[in-house]
Amino acid sequence: MRTRRRTSTHHNRTRRTRRRPHHPTTSTLLVALVLLSCWSEPTRSSSSRRGSPPPLHRATSFAFPLPTSLMTTMTHHHGRDRRRSKSSECDDEVPGDEDVDESSMSSILGDELQERRRQRQRLPRHVAFICDGNSRWSHCRGRRRTNDDDDVISSLSNSIARSLMGHVAGANRVISLIDSLLSIREERQRRYRQPQSRGHAHNEDEEDDDDDALRYCTFFAFSTENWSRPKYEIDAILKLIEDMSRRYRKSDPAIRDGKVRIRILGDIDDARIPSNTREELRALERSSAKACDLVNLRRRRRRRRERGEMMISLDKDDDYGDGDNDDADDADDTDDAGDDALTVCLAINYGGRADILRAATELARSIADDAAGSSSSSSFGSESHHLIINENEITKRLCTANVPDVDLIIRTGGEKRLSNFFLWEGAYAELYFCDTLWPDFDEQNIQRALAWYGQRERRFGGR
Numbered sequence: 126m127r128t129r130r131r132t133s134t135h136h137n138r139t140r141r142t143r144r145r146p147h148h149p150t151t152s153t154l155l156v157a158l159v160l161l162s163c164w165s166e167p168t169r170s171s172s173s174r175r176g177s178p179p180p181l182h183r184a185t186s187f188a189f190p191l192p193t194s195l196m197t198t199m200t201h202h203h204g205r206d207r208r209r210s211k212s213s214e215c216d217d218e219v220p221g222d223e224d225v226d227e228s229s230m231s232s233i234l235g236d237e238l239q240e241r242r243r244q245r246q247r248l249p250r251h252v253a254f255i256c257d258g259n260s261r262w263s264h265c266r267g268r269r270r271t272n273d274d275d276d277v278i279s280s281l282s283n284s285i286a287r288s289l290m291g292h293v294a295g296a297n298r299v300i301s302l303i304d305s306l307l308s309i310r311e312e313r314q315r316r317y318r319q320p321q322s323r324g325h326a327h328n329e330d331e332e333d334d335d336d337d338a339l340r341y342c343t344f345f346a347f348s349t350e351n352w353s354r355p356k357y358e359i360d361a362i363l364k365l366i367e368d369m370s371r372r373y374r375k376s377d378p379a380i381r382d383g384k385v386r387i388r389i390l391g392d393i394d395d396a397r398i399p400s401n402t403r404e405e406l407r408a409l410e411r412s413s414a415k416a417c418d419l420v421n422l423r424r425r426r427r428r429r430r431e432r433g434e435m436m437i438s439l440d441k442d443d444d445y446g447d448g449d450n451d452d453a454d455d456a457d458d459t460d461d462a463g464d465d466a467l468t469v470c471l472a473i474n475y476g477g478r479a480d481i482l483r484a485a486t487e488l489a490r491s492i493a494d495d496a497a498g499s500s501s502s503s504s505f506g507s508e509s510h511h512l513i514i515n516e517n518e519i520t521k522r523l524c525t526a527n528v529p530d531v532d533l534i535i536r537t538g539g540e541k542r543l544s545n546f547f548l549w550e551g552a553y554a555e556l557y558f559c560d561t562l563w564p565d566f567d568e569q570n571i572q573r574a575l576a577w578y579g580q581r582e583r584r585f586g587g588r
Contacts, residue, residue, distance in 0.1 A: 247579030248313065248338035249532035253554075254302070255345045255546055256295055258538030258562030263291030265562070289361045294564035296369045299344050300377070305568040307384055307467055309575070310339040314465075341468045341528060343390065345546050349476035352397065366473065367402040370409045380413050383420030386466040387413040390524050391475030398474060406473065417466045470528065477548030484522035488514070525550055533578045535571075537563045555581050 347362060379385045387410050393403050495512045512518070520526065531547050531554045539560040543551065557574045559566075 248309075248575060249555075249578055250337050250339070251341040251343070251529050251531045252306075252339065252533045252535065252575075253343040253345070253531045253547060253551070254563075254566075255534065255536040255544065256299070256563045257536060257540055257544075259291035259295040259564060261291070261538065262294060262562040262564045263289075266290075289358075289365065291564060292362055292365055296365060298564050298566060299346075300369075300373060302566070302568075302571060303342070303379065303385060303467070303469055305571055306339055306342055307379060309572075310467065313338055339467065341470065343470040343472055343531065343547075345472045345475070345544075347391075347473045347475070348545060349391075349474060349479055350545060363399055363402050367399070367405045370402075370405040374405075374409045374412050380409075381416060383413075383416040383418075384466055385413055386417045386464075386468045388468055388470045388528070390470050390472040392479070393473055395474055406471070417464065420466070421464055468528070470525075472546070475524070475546075477543075477545045480523050480525075481519070481549055483524075484519050487522045488518055491518075519549070523549060530554070532583075533557060533574070535559070535574050537561050537566050553583070553585055555583070 346366065351362070352359065374380055377385075380387075389406050389410055393406055492512055492514070525547075528550075530550045530552070534543070534547065534551055534554045535557045536542075537559055539558070541558045543556075547554070555578055557577060559570065559574070561570055
């Protein structure tokens with residue numbers, strides 16, 4: 126029993142010895158580092174920096190290499206020291222609580238505000254749609270008709286109506302997407318115009334950012350290249366545009382309430398466009414502008430009345446009738462920033478190249494007139510004002526003047542090209558392509574596209 130007990134004790138000691146990890150002592154590491162520096166000194170290149178330690182991987186090429194376990198341990202400790210020194214350098218760059226002054230604190234708060242604003246600015250200001258896939262949708266669906274389609278195509282012949290079902294569904298999708306964009310924008314404004322619920326003070330800049338979200342949208346309805354289609358299809362599409370414009374102007378509450386401002390892009394004065402279609406488009410544009418102007422006038426009057434009541438409730442000894450307040454009232458009367466309407470641009474008979482060509486032609490005429498005027502004025506000894514040619518001179522002559530550049534272009538139907546759409550305005554636009562056909566592009570799809578846009582980092586050529 127004693128021999129067996131001694132054997133088990135010896136076995137346990139051996140197991141404890143085996144479990145104990147092997148760590149090199151500090152003296153071993155120091156000796157190894159000294160030997161490593163001595164061995165690597167003759168092989169140091171003349172181009173290396175003076176006083177910099179040699180790299181550890183050179184020790185493996187010597188005649189007396191160090192043990193592999195020791196090299197691994199040294200490399201581990203060396204990397205840990207380098208990470209520790211790098212972290213200490215980073216810690217030195219960050220000011221402590223006792224070193225932060227008012228300017229540093231304001232910059233930090235400004236950065237936090239910018240970060241919060243960046244996180245919240247997930248909606249584009251201008252989104253454009255290339256409505257593609259109407260004909261394919263009608264073929265895939267077997268030209269099924271709905272109750273809403275019967276009211277629109279009642280004035281069309283049966284042969285044209287059968288091939289037009291996809292365009293009718295696409296026109297209805299345009300109206301439904303306008304309502305979806307309005308609901309998304311109103312929900313965002315309602316959420317972020319309540320600063321008490323967010324836990325921080327009210328900020329006017331953040332409110333302006335919320336107002337800029339989804340202010341413009343454009344629908345590419347009819348291009349200059351669509352004139353190459355069959356005549357019966359062109360006539361049916363133009364007739365559909367006329368009927369949908371009349372229907373939208375008379376029955377949709379968004380137009381009556383001044384929530385939507387319609388703007389027509391493209392050359393609708395073309396002789397190939399029927400006069401009735403042109404008149405209906407102009408009437409839709411005028412009625413929406415009139416309703417929006419009326420809403421803005423009521424809003425300005427309400428703000429002035431609220432300002433007057435607030436001024437009456439204050440101390441009457443203060444003078445509130447000076448010229449500054451009158452100037453502020455005049456500024457409110459002429460300010461368009463209070464316009465909460467969604468500007469909907471309908472691109473009809475529009476082409477990007479044709480629009481740029483027309484703007485360049487007008488610019489050339491302006492340059493010629495300016496040159497003629499300067500030559501005539503120089504003969505009389507007066508000063509000449511030369512036209513400065515830059516990008517702004519082209520932009521303000523496009524049909525999209527006073528409309529910001531597009532931020533997001535969405536194309537449905539699976540095709541991945543712009544098709545001569547917004548060639549100038551879409552220089553820095555984010556391009557979103559999806560396989561969904563246009564009549565099936567519902568609110569869920571637009572939410573998915575907006576979420577994709579929110580993940581994009583727009584640098585505009587910078588870093």
